[in-house]
Amino acid sequence: MTLADIILLTAMVVASLWTVMTRSLLKSTIGLAFTSAIITILMFRLNSPLAAVFELSVCTGLITAVFVSTISLVKPLTHKEIVKLSKDRIKRFWYLPVIMVVAGLMLAFFNIPADLKMPAKAMESDVRNVLWNSRQIDIFGQIVVLLAGVFGIVLLFKEIKKR
């Protein structure tokens, strides 16, 4: 594990913490996109370029666009409601950094056995071969899930239009 990995992983944790702690939903979505972008870099470093490209285009791009468009369709809160909710939020969310620090200390001092048996190093195979030859049912599942999603969205928006 290199210093660059540690810096990237720390940035990922800080971005996820900011995503959860920030008050604005829009900032939260930007934090999520930032977390996703850091994960993309980590995936590239771990010899997984195809998964990284999917993560960057779909998770960082598409999901952020879906979230931002959903947030833009929702009416913002009034100043009075914001003040009331801010006090409530601080009460509920200040525990998170404390829990993370405690969990981090516990994990650091927890004695993980380093001699765990790993499976034998597999022969490197192309991801396209694995996806099309070994995991054909996964592709079928993906098609079914995508179709279900499309029909779901069509039905939901049809219902909204009717009202």
Place this chain on the structure above:
Amino acid sequence: MMGANWHLFTGFAFFIIMVLIAGLYCILVTRNLMRVLIGLELLTKAVTLLIIVAGYVTGYVALAQSLVITLIIIEVVVMAVTAGIILSIYRHNASLAAANLRSLKG
């Protein structure tokens, strides 16, 4: 070699568990439906990275990538449909608070 790989895995797992805690806490504590979705997304991202690290450590990089691609496809469909449902709930109740969902049948 295996020892070095195991150290790499534990090092990554340490930070991934932190992200999992953040996502889980977000889902448990928040009352806003959009934030629940954001927490779920954080959990999925942590799992995605964990699969990639496991693939790298064990040498099954191609298999891990194919699993992650499937995971991302399912994730994006779940997020899009859930965002539509949340929007529908907002138009029905004029609120995103989970506590206000009392008009459900059953």
